[in-house]
Structure formats: C-alpha cells, structure tokens
Amino acid sequence: MGCNSCSTAKDGQPRGCRNNGTCGSDGCNKLTVFDWLSNMSLPNGAQPFDCVEVRFKNSRKEFFRNSGNLSLSIGDIVATQAKSGHDVGIVTLTGELVKVQMKKKKVASDDEELPKIYRKATQKDIDKWQKCRNKEEEIKKRSREMAILLRLEMKISDVEFQGDGSKATFYYTAEERVDFRQLIKDMAKAFGIRIEMRQIGYRQEAQRLGGVGSCGRELCCSTWLSDFRSVSTAAARYQQLSLNPQKLAGQCGKLKCCLNYELDVYLEALKDFPSQDSKLFTEKGLAFCQKTDIFKETLWYAYKDEPSNWHALTKDQVHEILERNKKKEKVASLEEYAAENTNDDNLIFENVVGQDSLTRFDRPKRRRKKGKNQRRRNQKKKSSKNA
Known part of the structure; x- marks a missing residue:
C-alpha cells in the first residue's frame, strides 16, 4: 500500500518522500484509488468534472465541488467547507473517476448542497492544521481520564480536529447507550473548543486505528476493505475450522472478516456432498x-x-x-x-543410512573389535606372568 520510496527512516517518516503518508502520489494512504485516466486528455469541447475527492484523517473521505475552477491535482492540500468554519484535507482523486466513486458511494453529483472547496491551503492554514493534529494524542488521553472519573462505560478511541481548530470530533465505542452530557461540558470547558461525540462500531475502530493481524499483514479493514459484511460462526463450520473464539476473533474482538473470503467456494463444493x-x-x-x-x-x-x-x-x-x-x-x-480406495503408495525416498532417526544417539555404542596385534600383546603378557 505504499510507494516504492517509502521505506521507514530513523525518525519514523518515509525515507523517500518524507511526507509521513501524504506523498503526492497518494500511494501511502488507505483506500487509495488509482487514477488510470490521468494521462488521457478530454475530448474536444468537454469540460472537466467539477467535483474532487478529499481525504481527511484516517480513512474518512468526502466529495467537494470545485466551484472556483481551481487547478487541483492529487496531493494538493485544500481548505474545504464545513458546517462552521473550514476544514483542511488532501486531494486524493480528480477527473472523471470521481463521478464513478460518487456513484459507488451513492452521492448525487448534481446535488446543490454539496460542500465546496474554498481555496488551496496557505502556509498559515497548514501550520494551524499541523498544530491541531499534534494536540490530538494529549487531548485523547485527558478525555479518557475524564470519562473514567465520571464512570462512563465507554472507550474514546480517536480524536479528529477540524482544520481551523475550532471543533474536535471524539470517536468512541460502547456496549450500551451512554449519557455523556456532563463529559461534553467538562471537555468544552477544559479544551475551549466545540465537541462532537460520534459512536462507532468495533470494526470501525480497528479500521481507524489500524494494526497487524494474526496473518502477519496489515488489517484488511484499514488497507482496502470498505464494507463490513456480517460474519457468523456458520462460515467457520462450513470451512471445518475449530470454533475457538480466540483464533476466530480479530483485533476488534469480532469474528474475522476473512472468514467470508473463501466461503462461496466451500458452499459451491458442498452442494454435491x-x-x-x-x-x-x-x-x-x-x-x-x-x-x-x-x-x-x-x-x-x-x-x-x-x-x-x-x-x-x-x-x-x-x-x-x-x-x-x-x-x-x-x-x-x-x-x-x-x-x-486403498492405493499402494510408491516409496519415493528410502533411508538407508539412518541419519534422520531421532533415536540414533540413544543407542549404545558398539565396542570395537581388538586387532590382531593387540591380541598378540595380551598373549605375551599372560605368558610372561605364568613364567
């Protein structure tokens, strides 16, 4: 999921582009769409599509209308419209493929209420945006401490600041409904910003945070998987897997999404069984x-x-x-x-040396037979003693 030059350096940033996942090719980001129409020119008289795809923190992507006809390309940092103030994001897709993505996400391209792109982000916007991003971990830690003091049965998993720093969205998971009105008051007073609480599922939490699965690769939900289908224990039964919750559960604590990958093949094979x-x-x-x-x-x-x-x-x-x-x-x-059904298997390899035997060192060593010269010496010693 990364470009060729993005090997990790000593400081944790990519060695090649050193943009920490925001390179111009957008190859280091989650759910990247390859623009295979980038080298093709539009037909004569055709106007370029006026909507672009913008990525924010983690896998959150939204569509915006380029009403100002700005010259945008993948990797540009732009200031976008928000409910109040403005947000800052990175352009991940432009051109005709945006229309395909909007159709896939069921977003109407002719919607007049589609938010707009204000401008390309200035250095002042970028500095303020980076400053807010650097405060997210500290604020997440403090907000968790406040929730513990209020004895709320919830887990704050992630914090996302708006580009202008006036608002922060707190993503949390909870088993039941939580009354967090007092928590919002305490956080607004402590941080001096507007607070929005958004509940997400455990799979969405793993998607936002990322990680490495038991297979040794990055989590599917944080790299390429965009829809979460329900997974049941019947999928494990059809594939004759052990119904062990510790082995079948993923990082999110739910059943692994990969149990559905080969399920159709097994169901097709079991039709004739x-x-x-x-x-x-x-x-x-x-x-x-x-x-x-x-x-x-x-x-x-x-x-x-x-x-x-x-x-x-x-x-x-x-x-x-x-x-x-x-x-x-x-x-x-x-x-x-x-x-x-019993077939005589042909012997492919026959061990004649016995070197692969696990018990070869347990056998007692055989005594070597004494040579003729040793026997003669022993006989001479016996005869001399008798004399």
Whole structure:
C-alpha cells in the first residue's frame, strides 16, 4: 500500500518522500484509488468534472465541488467547507473517476448542497492544521481520564480536529447507550473548543486505528476493505475450522472478516456432498459420518458399535449406498467400499543410512573389535606372568 520510496527512516517518516503518508502520489494512504485516466486528455469541447475527492484523517473521505475552477491535482492540500468554519484535507482523486466513486458511494453529483472547496491551503492554514493534529494524542488521553472519573462505560478511541481548530470530533465505542452530557461540558470547558461525540462500531475502530493481524499483514479493514459484511460462526463450520473464539476473533474482538473470503467456494463444493447427518445402513450395522474432507472428496464413516474404527469412502460411494438404502437395500459392509480406495503408495525416498532417526544417539555404542596385534600383546603378557 505504499510507494516504492517509502521505506521507514530513523525518525519514523518515509525515507523517500518524507511526507509521513501524504506523498503526492497518494500511494501511502488507505483506500487509495488509482487514477488510470490521468494521462488521457478530454475530448474536444468537454469540460472537466467539477467535483474532487478529499481525504481527511484516517480513512474518512468526502466529495467537494470545485466551484472556483481551481487547478487541483492529487496531493494538493485544500481548505474545504464545513458546517462552521473550514476544514483542511488532501486531494486524493480528480477527473472523471470521481463521478464513478460518487456513484459507488451513492452521492448525487448534481446535488446543490454539496460542500465546496474554498481555496488551496496557505502556509498559515497548514501550520494551524499541523498544530491541531499534534494536540490530538494529549487531548485523547485527558478525555479518557475524564470519562473514567465520571464512570462512563465507554472507550474514546480517536480524536479528529477540524482544520481551523475550532471543533474536535471524539470517536468512541460502547456496549450500551451512554449519557455523556456532563463529559461534553467538562471537555468544552477544559479544551475551549466545540465537541462532537460520534459512536462507532468495533470494526470501525480497528479500521481507524489500524494494526497487524494474526496473518502477519496489515488489517484488511484499514488497507482496502470498505464494507463490513456480517460474519457468523456458520462460515467457520462450513470451512471445518475449530470454533475457538480466540483464533476466530480479530483485533476488534469480532469474528474475522476473512472468514467470508473463501466461503462461496466451500458452499459451491458442498452442494454435491451428502449431508453429515446421513446414516448408512449395512448388514454389519448402522454407520455415522465422523469427518469430511472437501478437497479430497472423502468422507469417513464409523459403525455405531465401533466409533473409533473409521472407514474412508468417496463422495460417489456414499451416494451409491444412500441410493440403495432408499430402495431398502443394505450393503454388506463399509470395508468392501473402503478396500477400493486403498492405493499402494510408491516409496519415493528410502533411508538407508539412518541419519534422520531421532533415536540414533540413544543407542549404545558398539565396542570395537581388538586387532590382531593387540591380541598378540595380551598373549605375551599372560605368558610372561605364568613364567
């Protein structure tokens, strides 16, 4: 998700552009859209699309109308319209692709109430914006202490300042509804700004904060995943995963979003599989399904009286037995079908040296046979003693 020159330097900033994630190519940012129309010119007489996409802190993106016909490109810092005052953001997309993004986000391009871009940010705007961004961590810490003193069951996860520094949005998570009116009064008095509280879900919290998952890569929600579909334990059951909450839960404490990635493939493969609740009637006894291997198309069955003795049957063999059972016919035994599936595996590697044996050092060392010269010396010593 980063440009080629953005390896980390000693000070924590990217080594190449040194813009700390705000490079002109916008390749270091979350949910980046590649502008593949940037090198193409418009047809004669066509006017460029007058809306642009602007990114703010983390993954928050909004669309603004370029009513002043400013010459904007990706990476420009602009001052945008807000409910009160102005905000500062970075242009992430311009041109015809903005129309596609607006349609995807269900934002009307002909909406007259669409906010506007005031101007390109001046150095004064940028300095004030950076100053406010530097205060966010300290204010987040103090606001958490205030919430603890008021004994509110909530967690303030992130703070976002408006570009002009007159307003701050506090993002929080909570299990139940929280009465934070007193908290807003205390924070407004302590910080001297307008306060807006916005509740988010646990997945949205992980999206804003980011992190590294158990797979060793960055979280999908903080890099490319834009919609959160519901994930249930049925997805883990279909994929025959262990129903261990500690392994199935992500950084947000909810079920991992990646459980849905391969679910459609498993559901498609399980269409031709017999149900795991199916029973096989044989002359030897009743058999139940114990295990299923979707990729090998193999099912293991065991008799009711012998649950520890499993027999491997193919999917077609199970269907054949079920068809015969529907006709009230019993097969002789499962061993007949399982014997057809046993293949003599060719020995690919044979250990003739014994060097890979784990117990080779535990064997007692053999005594070397004494040579002929040693025997002769021992015989001479014995004869001299007898003499």
